C-alpha cells in the first residue's frame with residue numbers, strides 16, 4: 001500500500017481523531033510497486049504515518065486540499081469487516097434513537113410511523129465522504145469523495161446485509177463527486193433494484209406523513225431529512241394560523257402545518273418541479289384540504305409583491321438553500337440572510353412567529369444570529385428568541401470534526 005508521511009507535528013490533529021489530512025501537511029509519498037504513475041490514484045487506500053514513523057491510520061487518497069480522509073485510525077489496512085461494522089453501528093444507532101418505526105401492524109397511531117432517516121452522515125458516522133439516506137425500502141447513496149465512489153458496491157452490499165428494511169439501492173453522485181476526478185463507472189443509477197421500484201411513484205413516510213421522493217430529478221438524495229424535528233415543532237405552533245412556507249421544496253413544513261391545524265398554508269419555491277410535488281403531497285395526505293396554495297416564485301419577488309398588497313402572516317418559515325457554499329462567499333451570504341429575514345419580519349403580524357434557518361456550513365451560528373439581529377433592528381420590531389434549532393440526531397456531529405455542524409435555526413416571537 002502507498003504510504004503518506006507527514007511533516008513533523010502534523011500528526012497532532014489525527015491523534016485527536018480529526019479525519020482529514022491536508023495536502024500541506026504531507027512531507028513525502030512513497031508509492032507501492034503496483035503504481036505506474038508518479039502519484040497515488042484518486043480514491044485508493046493509503047496508510048498515513050507521522051514523521052517519526054508511527055502508524056496514524058488508513059484512508060482514501062484524493063487530489064485537493066483534503067488529501068486523505070481517514071477511515072480507520074491506528075490501522076495500516078482496512079479491517080476485513082470494515083464496511084459491515086460501520087454500517088451496522090450506524091443502523092444500530094438509528095434504531096436505538098427510535099427513528100426506525102416501520103411495523104405498521106404494531107402501530108395504531110399513524111404519527112408514530114417513520115421509515116425515512118439518514119443512515120450515514122459522513123464524518124458524523126466515521127465514514128468521511130459518504131451519505132446514505134433511507135426512504136422506506138430504498139437507500140440512496142451519495143459519494144462526496146472518489147474513495148467512496150470506488151467502494152460503492154461494498155457499501156451497497158453492507159447496507160443490504162445490515163439494514164433489514166432496505167431492498168433497493170440507488171446511487172446518486174453526479175453532483176457531489178469532484179468535477180475533475182477521473183472516476184470509473186456510472187456516477188448515478190440503480191446499484192440494486194430487486195423490487196423494480198418505479199421512480200416516479202415512490203412514497204416514504206416521515207412521522208406518519210407521506211412524501212413522494214424523487215431522487216432522479218430531486219435535490220440532494222430526494223428529500224431534506226434534516227428538517228424532520230423542526231417540522232414537528234412547526235406542527236405544534238400551527239393551529240389556527242396563516243402560514244407561509246418559503247423555500248418549501250416538496251412541502252415538508254407545509255404538511256406538518258396542515259396537520260397541526262393551520263388556517264391557511266401558502267407554499268412558495270422557485271422550482272416548478274418542487275411546487276408540482278408539493279401539490280401531489282398535499283393531495284395524498286389531505287385530499288379534502290382547500291386551505292393550501294402552492295406558488296412557483298422567487299422568494300424576494302414574492303415577499304415584495306405580497307407586502308405591496310398588504311399581506312401578512314402569523315407564522316413564516318424561511319429555509320433557503322445554502323447562501324454561502326464557500327468561505328469566501330460568507331459576507332454576501334450574511335447580507336442575503338439579513339435581507340430575506342427583514343422582508344419576512346416585516347410581514348409577520350404582531351405576536352407572530354418566524355422559523356428561520358441557515359444550512360450554510362461556512363456561516364456559523366453566531367454569524368447567522370447576528371444577521372437575523374440586524375434584520376430585526378432594520379425593521380424595528382421587538383423580537384425574542386424562543387428556540388435555537390439545529391440538525392437532528394441522525395445527522396450527528398463528530399465532536400472531533402466540528403465542521404460537521406451546518407444546520408441552524410431560530411424561532412422568533414415578533415411583537
Ligand code: SAH
Nearest residue numbers: 224247248249252269270271298299319321
Ligand atoms: N424547506 C425544504 C427544503 C428547502 S431547500 C424542506 O423542508 O424540504 C431550499 C429550496 O429553496 C429549494 O427547493 C430551492 O428550489 C429553493 N430556492 C432556491 N432559490 C430560491 C429563490 N430565489 N426563491 C425561492 N425558492 C428558492
